[in-house]
Amino acid sequence: MMISVKGTFQNGVAQPVEAVSGREGQTVIITFLEDAAAVPASDDDSGWDQLMQIIEQNVVDTGVEDLxxxxxHYLYGKPKSDIHERSPL
Structure with missing residues (x-):
């Protein structure tokens, strides 16, 4: 099983933000995140709050109101359908 652990790197040492038990002596791969400052870590932020923040940062106004x-229609060239028509589940 592979797990991911958030942490910081200072003075040549990686330090996890939270304690990790049962992994003493295990080999690790450290990946440096370039965008770490784009979504600041906070104890109050839930995953949904972070997701919404990313979505808001990447919103693009296409000018197409019925996209x-x-x-x-726009992706595959199919005829436009009635907007109010619901497809069966």
Missing amino acids: AHQHD
């Missing part, structure tokens, strides 16, 4: 409802 979500007519995505098959």
Whole structure:
């Protein structure tokens, strides 16, 4: 089983933010995140708050008001469907 642990790197030493038990002496791979400052870590932030923050930072106004409802038309060239028509589940 592989786990990910958030931490910091200072003076040549990686230090996890939270204690990790049962892994003493285990080999690790350390990956440096370039965007660590883009989404600041906080005890109060939930994963959803971080996700919403990322979405808000990457919003693009396409100017196409029915893009979500007519995505098959714009992606695949299918005829536009009635916006109010619901497809069966």
